[in-house]
Amino acid sequence: MSDDKRQAALDYHAKPIPGKLSVELTKPTETAKHLSLAYSPGVAEPCREIALDPENAYLYTGKGNLVAVVSDGSAILGLGNLGPLASKPVMEGKGVLFKRFAGINSVDIEVEADSTQAFIDTVASIANTWGGINLEDIKAPECFEIEAALKQRCSIPVFHDDQHGTAIVTAAGLLNALDIAGKTLAHARIVCLGAGSAAIACMKLLIECGARAENIFMLDRNGVIHSGRSDLNQYKAQFATETPLRTLDDAIEGADVFVGLSGPNLFKPEQLAKMAANPIVFACSNPDPEIHPDVARATRSDVIMGTGRSDYPNQVNNVLGFPFIFRGALDVRATAINEKMKIAAVHALKDLAREPVTKEVLDAYELDSLEFGRGYIIPTPVDSRLLEKIPAAVAQAAVESGVAKKPYPAHYPLKSVKAIYGQ
Numbered sequence: 001m002s003d004d005k006r007q008a009a010l011d012y013h014a015k016p017i018p019g020k021l022s023v024e025l026t027k028p029t030e031t032a033k034h035l036s037l038a039y040s041p042g043v044a045e046p047c048r049e050i051a052l053d054p055e056n057a058y059l060y061t062g063k064g065n066l067v068a069v070v071s072d073g074s075a076i077l078g079l080g081n082l083g084p085l086a087s088k089p090v091m092e093g094k095g096v097l098f099k100r101f102a103g104i105n106s107v108d109i110e111v112e113a114d115s116t117q118a119f120i121d122t123v124a125s126i127a128n129t130w131g132g133i134n135l136e137d138i139k140a141p142e143c144f145e146i147e148a149a150l151k152q153r154c155s156i157p158v159f160h161d162d163q164h165g166t167a168i169v170t171a172a173g174l175l176n177a178l179d180i181a182g183k184t185l186a187h188a189r190i191v192c193l194g195a196g197s198a199a200i201a202c203m204k205l206l207i208e209c210g211a212r213a214e215n216i217f218m219l220d221r222n223g224v225i226h227s228g229r230s231d232l233n234q235y236k237a238q239f240a241t242e243t244p245l246r247t248l249d250d251a252i253e254g255a256d257v258f259v260g261l262s263g264p265n266l267f268k269p270e271q272l273a274k275m276a277a278n279p280i281v282f283a284c285s286n287p288d289p290e291i292h293p294d295v296a297r298a299t300r301s302d303v304i305m306g307t308g309r310s311d312y313p314n315q316v317n318n319v320l321g322f323p324f325i326f327r328g329a330l331d332v333r334a335t336a337i338n339e340k341m342k343i344a345a346v347h348a349l350k351d352l353a354r355e356p357v358t359k360e361v362l363d364a365y366e367l368d369s370l371e372f373g374r375g376y377i378i379p380t381p382v383d384s385r386l387l388e389k390i391p392a393a394v395a396q397a398a399v400e401s402g403v404a405k406k407p408y409p410a411h412y413p414l415k416s417v418k419a420i421y422g423q
């Protein structure tokens with residue numbers, strides 16, 4: 001990042017007050033009467049009601065619209081393990097996106113834990129206070145064990161955003177990009193650089209959406225994950241293919257799709273040059289992609305390119321997923337976010353990109369026109385129709401798959417965050 005941009009980013013976080021989030025009041029608190037309702041003695045009444053029936057917490061507190069954003073800072077963006085406190089700007093940032101795009105309140109929690117079990121126990125012991133838990137930037141393979149254990153122990157949705165949010169957005173973008181390239185997921189040869197949480201979840205979801213396991217080549221730091229390797233954990237081993245290919249140079253030859261979920265500048269122009277016609281490159285390492293979009297386009301004019309960044313077209317980033325997926329899950333009081341809900345989100349997102357772009361989006365991106373095609377394969381985060389379409393699809397799937405404790409909301413589809421309480 002240039003010095004100017006770096007300073008602008010630091011100033012944005014520091015001024016006029018430190019941080020990006022604040023807490024607001026939802027009730028009048030001007031008079032003694034107000035305070036006697038908000039606090040002692042009035043507050044005792046909802047306490048008694050909740051003690052009688054825990055479900056009353058949804059009626060008398062903010063629980064139902066409150067998500068914990070929890071990290072141990074062990075895999076912050078593509079920056080690596082910088083520790084819990086250094087992850088706080090990202091976790092506050094997720095809170096900003098929850099609120100801005102889906103009207104969801106959140107608290108960021110950075111956990112210092114000595115072990116995976118200690119982390120699980122910490123989160124499980126505070127789980128009941130939230131409507132949902134968004135796990136963020138936790139490294140693999142620990143993240144898999146953490147998510148599985150918390151899902152089992154909690155009766156609220158637990159969602160590891162870097163896995164499932166990223167996977168949903170990648171699948172939606174890829175289905176559209178393949179269509180534009182005149183290819184299909186079932187026949188696409190896919191190279192995935194990275195074998196961490198996002199990579200594993202993305203490839204799993206792509207297989208659920210129709211990709212063939214034998215067409216997927218996943219690489220970690222030691223090269224192609226193949227069946228002859230003895231250094232694979234159980235999560236990577238699921239992607240071991242019977243193949244003589246060993247390096248990225250080998251695997252990329254003739255590939256239709258490159259998905260980068262690894263680190264900056266790990267995909268070279270010479271490697272892009274070896275891909276099939278109309279190559280699809282999702283270089284999703286944040287903040288610096290595996291290949292810069294300008295470099296990719298200079299190398300191949302036929303490239304269909306996405307990154308995780310807000311400052312280039314085709315932002316393949318989980319911001320398009322988690323705020324809206326949680327909105328739908330919270331509004332039907334889903335006990336989990338299951339595969340059917342994820343796939344419903346993929347299709348809602350994919351289909352929205354095919355609808356005409358609204359003026360709101362054009363203005364936000366200072367563009368005169370934008371149409372479904374190479375430069376626009378996925379909706380932008382500022383598209384207010386995301387709030388209309390994705391929560392509705394997710395809520396519907398939750399109801400149909402039996403994890404919703406409430407019916408499909410009568411006030412859906414949502415037209416704006418002002419409508420979230422159905423008033």
Ligand SMILES: O=C([O-])CC(=O)C(=O)O
Pocket residue numbers: 076077078090137161162285286308317318319
């Ligand atoms: O924060 C972002 O831009 C996307 C994300 O979750 C990550 O890179 O870990």
Ligand SMILES: [Mg+2]
Pocket residue numbers: 077136137161162
């Ligand atoms: Mg993340």
